[in-house]
Amino acid sequence: MKNRGNIIFAAVLAAIVIIAIALMALFGQKDSSESSSTAPTNTATETSTDYKKIDTDGQPMMGKEDAAVTLIEFGDFKCPACKYFDENIQPELVKKYVDKGDLKMYFINTPFHGGESLIGANAAEYVWKNEPKKYWDFHNALFNAQPNTQDSTTTNWLTNDVVKKAAKTAKVSDVDGTVKAGDKLSQKTAVEKDINLYQKYMVQQTPTIIINGKKLDDPMDIKAVEKAIEAAKK
Numbered sequence: 247m248k249n250r251g252n253i254i255f256a257a258v259l260a261a262i263v264i265i266a267i268a269l270m271a272l273f274g275q276k277d278s279s280e281s282s283s284t285a286p287t288n289t290a291t292e293t294s295t296d297y298k299k300i301d302t303d304g305q306p307m308m309g310k311e312d313a314a315v316t317l318i319e320f321g322d323f324k325c326p327a328c329k330y331f332d333e334n335i336q337p338e339l340v341k342k343y344v345d346k347g348d349l350k351m352y353f354i355n356t357p358f359h360g361g362e363s364l365i366g367a368n369a370a371e372y373v374w375k376n377e378p379k380k381y382w383d384f385h386n387a388l389f390n391a392q393p394n395t396q397d398s399t400t401t402n403w404l405t406n407d408v409v410k411k412a413a414k415t416a417k418v419s420d421v422d423g424t425v426k427a428g429d430k431l432s433q434k435t436a437v438e439k440d441i442n443l444y445q446k447y448m449v450q451q452t453p454t455i456i457i458n459g460k461k462l463d464d465p466m467d468i469k470a471v472e473k474a475i476e477a478a479k480k
């Protein structure tokens with residue numbers, strides 16, 4: 247009986263060792279694949295086209311919480327079409343729908359154009375975190391600072407000086423902190439959250455506009471945007 251007990255004990259021990267080795271191999275593999283993956287393409291991200299489920303928790307929002315229509319913009323301060331949307335379409339939507347309580351709008355950073363996109367995103371996240379009431383004025387001031395040329399994605403303009411001027415225009419109290427946040431890319435967690443979102447929802451272009459879970463074909467066409475909002479209101 248003693249021998250049988252020893253055999254069982256040895257078998258259990260062997261099984262535990264095998265499982266432990268298997269787990270180590272599994273986690274070891276996961277670690278190495280994570281560290282070797284390079285941003286922004288993260289194939290490990292779970293993808294979805296169920297835009298109704300986009301998690302807007304903690305994102306900059308304009309409008310009334312209980313508005314019937316939700317617009318989500320995936321945008322980039324370096325993107326000319328986003329500047330167009332911000333300066334020509336958004337103000338109309340604010341007048342017609344946000345101010346009347348029918349629409350709320352979210353902005354999710356989608357930094358497609360490298361370092362300067364990240365400067366804008368980090369500075370804006372800092373303002374949203376510390377002085378949320380100043381966020382949209384700062385957001386608009388950054389877009390206003392973008393040069394009116396299609397090559398604004400490749401020319402260097404989103405500098406610390408531009409962030410400083412935009413913060414002053416928006417009457418942000420902590421101008422130095424905002425500049426530093428952009429320069430040091432200090433809002434890593436918030437920006438990574440946004441990057442994970444655009445990857446999850448496979449956003450290919452900016453701006454991508456989602457209205458009550460539906461992606462617009464042409465967000466530059468104000469009539470189409472308004473039509474989508476009207477349809478969502480019903």
Ligand code: CA
Binds near residue numbers: 436
């Ligand atoms: Ca964000």
